[in-house]
Amino acid sequence: xARVTQTPRHKVTEMGQEVTMRCQPILGHNTxxxxxxxxxxxxxxxxxxxxxxxxxxxxxxKDRFSAEMPDATLxxxxxxxxxxxxxxxxxxxxxxGHMNTEAFFGQGTRLTVV
Amino acid sequence: AQSxxxxxxxxxxxxxxxxxxxxxxxxxxNPYLFWYxxxxxxxxxxxxxxxxxxxxxxxxxxxxxxxxxSQTPFHLKKPSALVSDSALxxxxxxxxxxxxxxxxxxxxGTRLSVLP
Numbered sequence: 001x002a003r004v005t006q007t008p009r010h011k012v013t014e015m016g017q018e019v020t021m022r023c024q025p026i027l028g029h030n031t032x033x034x035x036x037x038x039x040x041x042x043x044x045x046x047x048x049x050x051x052x053x054x055x056x057x058x059x060x061x062k063d064r065f066s067a068e069m070p071d072a073t074l075x076x077x078x079x080x081x082x083x084x085x086x087x088x089x090x091x092x093x094x095x096x097g098h099m100n101t102e103a104f105f106g107q108g109t110r111l112t113v114v
Numbered sequence: 115a116q117s118x119x120x121x122x123x124x125x126x127x128x129x130x131x132x133x134x135x136x137x138x139x140x141x142x143x144n145p146y147l148f149w150y151x152x153x154x155x156x157x158x159x160x161x162x163x164x165x166x167x168x169x170x171x172x173x174x175x176x177x178x179x180x181x182x183x184s185q186t187p188f189h190l191k192k193p194s195a196l197v198s199d200s201a202l203x204x205x206x207x208x209x210x211x212x213x214x215x216x217x218x219x220x221x222x223g224t225r226l227s228v229l230p
Contacts, residue, residue: 004157033218043204043220056217091157099146099208100165103218105157 002026004094004106012112018080021109024073025094032075033093033103034060034067043091049075050097082113116141116209118221126227127195135190135224137205146208147188148218149179153201161203164188175199195228202226 005024013019025032034046047057047067057067064086066078079086089110093103117140127133139145146165150158162173164181172178177192190203205221 035220042222045217045219048217093158099216100163102148102160102163104160105150107155107157 002104004092004104006090006092006106006109008109009107010110010112012114013082015083015113016081017113018078019082019086019111019113021077021090021092021111023075023077023092023094023106025075025092026104027073029094029096029104030072031095031097031103032069033091033095034075034077035091035093037089037091037108038087046077046090079111082111084113087111087113116207116219118205118207118219120203120205120221120224122224123222124225124227126229129197129228129230130194133192133195133199133226133228135203135205135226137188137190137221138186139188139205139207140186141207141209143209145181147179147181148206148208149173149177149188149190150204150206150220151201152204152223158204161190197228197230200226200228 007022030051032049036044046060048055049069052069069075089108091108093105095103119138148163149161151161152158161177162171164171169181179190202223202225204223206218208218
C-alpha cells in the first residue's frame with residue numbers, strides 16, 4: 001500500500017534549536033508539497049517541488065526555514081532557529097504533477113517549540 | 115488568483131439525515147476541484163475530484179459533489195450521514211494553464227459532527 005511517510009510524527013524542542021522534518025514521497029511521484037496546519041491559519045503552503053526543483057517557496061519564512069530534496073525519495077524541511085510560533089502540524093504531500101490528479105498526504109509531524 | 119471559501123466552520127447533522135458541506139471557489143481558468151477529509155491526528159485523505167466530464171462526481175464513502183459551470187458552488191453531499199463521517203472537511207482548487215500542475219489552494223475547513 002503506497003503512502004507518504006513522514007518522520008518524526010511528534011517533536012518537542014526548545015526555542016532556538018534546529019528541527020529537521022523528513023518526508024518520503026510515494027515512489028514514482030515527482031511533485032512534493034509541504035503544508036503547515038494551525039488552528040488560526042488553516043493549511044498554508046510552505047513549499048512545492050517538481051522533479052526535485054523548488055517551484056514555489058513563497059510561503060516559507062526564508063530567514064529560518066529551508067526545504068530541499070536531496071534525492072527523489074527524500075524531502076526535508078528544516079527550521080533553524082525554531083521559535084514557539086512555529087508550533088504546528090507539518091504535512092508533506094506528493095503527487096504525479098498533472099493538474100487532474102490528487103495529492104497524497106502523509107500523517108504529519110506535530111511540532112511543539114517551547 | 116484562485117480562492118476557496120467554506121462559509122461554515124461547523125455543521126451538525128443527525129445520523130441518517132442528508133448532509134451538505136458547502137464550498138465556493140474562484141478561478142480564472144478551468145477549475146480542478148477536490149474534496150479532502152481529515153480525521154483526528156491524521157493527514158488529509160482524498161475523497162473526490164472534478165476535472166472534466168460528468169458534472170456529478172461520486173467519491174469515497176458515499177460522498178458526491180456536483181459541478182455547475184455557471185455557478186461556483188461545489189458542495190459536498192451525502193444522502194445519509196454516519197457517525198463515522200464526523201471529521202474536518204477541506205475543499206481545494208487547482209488552477210493552471212499547463213498540464214503540469216500547480217499548487218492546491220485549500221479552504222479553511224468545515225468540521226462536521228454527526229450526532230447519533
